[in-house]
Amino acid sequence: xxxxxxxxxxxxxxxxxxxxxxxxxxxxxxxxxxxxxxxxxxxxxxxxxxxxxxxxxxxxxxxxxxxxxxxxxxxxxxxxxxxxxxxxxxxxxxxxxxxxxxxxxxxxxxxxxxxxxxxxxxxxxxxxxxxxxxxxxxxxxxxxxxxxxxxxxxxxxxxxxxxxxxxxxxxxxxxxxxxxxxxxxxxxxxxxxxxxxxxxxxxxxxxxxxxxxxxxxxxxxxxxxxxxxxxxxxxxxxxxxxxxxxxxxxxxxxxxxxxxxxxxxxxxxxxxxxxxxxxxxxxxxxxxxxxxxxxxxxxxxxxxxxxxxxxxxxxxx
Ligand SMILES: NC(=O)c1ccc[n+]([C@@H]2O[C@H](COP(=O)([O-])OP(=O)(O)OC[C@H]3O[C@@H](n4cnc5c(N)ncnc54)[C@H](OP(=O)(O)O)[C@@H]3O)[C@@H](O)[C@H]2O)c1
Numbered sequence: 091x092x093x094x095x096x097x098x099x100x101x102x103x104x105x106x107x108x109x110x111x112x113x114x115x116x117x118x119x120x121x122x123x124x125x126x127x128x129x130x131x132x133x134x135x136x137x138x139x140x141x142x143x144x145x146x147x148x149x150x151x152x153x154x155x156x157x158x159x160x161x162x163x164x165x166x167x168x169x170x171x172x173x174x175x176x177x178x179x180x181x182x183x184x185x186x187x188x189x190x191x192x193x194x195x196x197x198x199x200x201x202x203x204x205x206x207x208x209x210x211x212x213x214x215x216x217x218x219x220x221x222x223x224x225x226x227x228x229x230x231x232x233x234x235x236x237x238x239x240x241x242x243x244x245x246x247x248x249x250x251x252x253x254x255x256x257x258x259x260x261x262x263x264x265x266x267x268x269x270x271x272x273x274x275x276x277x278x279x280x281x282x283x284x285x286x287x288x289x290x291x292x293x294x295x296x297x298x299x300x301x302x303x304x305x306x307x308x309x310x311x312x313x314x315x316x317x318x319x320x321x322x323x324x325x326x327x328x329x330x331x332x333x334x335x336x337x338x339x340x341x342x343x344x345x346x347x348x349x350x351x352x353x354x355x356x357x358x359x360x361x362x363x364x365x366x367x368x369x370x371x372x373x374x375x376x377x378x379x380x381x382x383x384x385x386x387x388x389x390x391x392x393x394x395x396x397x398x399x400x401x402x403x404x405x406x407x
Pocket of ligand 1: 098099100101102103104105122123124125128142143144145163164165166192193194195250251252253254255260261262
């Protein structure tokens with residue numbers, strides 16, 4: 091019988107695809123629903139929703155104890171995420187349960203103060219000999235917590251996606267479309283030569299399933315499927331929106347996107363290599379052409395003819 095799996099974040103962009111991928115492979119999946127609207131979303135997707143808000147750590151842990159596997163793909167403030175997963179690890183220890191933590195490649199981001207490229211790119215187990223950027227400071231302690239818990243009688247796994255794209259939604263690509271709508275130009279920061287590795291959301295979901303099935307306890311798995319610099323992304327968005335691409339100064343970028351998103355996503359390089367994922371899980375991405383999806387695929391469908399953006403831009407990563 092398949093293990094009983096709880097997906098926190100099953101109503102969200104990535105969690106929804108994870109839940110669908112697991113169900114398609116005969117997992118028994120239920121999702122966390124913190125509101126009646128979330129219950130309705132899960133019901134429409136064919137999942138049972140469990141009424142629970144991750145803001146209440148005690149209640150969340152009590153709910154999670156009813157499952158063999160917890161996939162944490164919700165987006166909550168990073169300090170709360172740490173406290174919640176610490177409580178989950180304490181409760182799960184010695185029970186042979188599995189905890190999979192969906193982190194993000196922001197933990198290996200390096201500074202790009204002019205929007206310039208740099209050479210730093212990281213496989214899962216590479217050292218990180220650079221100053222810690224915002225996301226690393228906030229999220230690496232949680233990764234450590236989850237890694238170390240693999241010695242405490244539970245199975246832990248970390249999946250660390252880069253910029254996720256597909257189905258006309260996510261964070262950075264919708265944010266560039268939004269910049270075109272707001273300013274009349276598809277924007278990038280500085281020189282726009284900096285890189286964030288990318289991965290289609292369906293491929294991320296497949297890595298999560300494969301990690302649950304074959305992953306090594308305590309290991310981290312990257313999901314990179316290529317890289318395109320931000321200027322090229324903005325030029326493709328400009329083509330779709332019928333407007334030019336334009337560089338923004340740091341202050342202008344903060345006006346358009348907010349300082350947190352600029353610090354986390356637009357003024358950094360975050361380059362990953364999915365070496366362990368490919369060799370150990372036998373994964374390779376089915377989707378690699380982000381620019382094609384902007385010009386002629388899901389992003390054109392979502393944004394080309396709408397005055398307001400319809401794809402999600404949730405502003406956190
Ligand atoms: N998108 C990317 O490009 C990307 C890249 C790398 C890593 N990540 C990471 O992946 C994770 C998911 O990102 P996403 O883009 O899928 O986010 P998202 O679309 O905003 O989804 C967030 C999910 O978290 C749930 N949630 C938020 N607060 C909650 C709470 N208090 N209790 C229970 N559930 C709660 C939301 O439920 P509701 O429906 O109730 O709001 C939703 O299901 C995040 O940790 C993010 O850092 C994302």
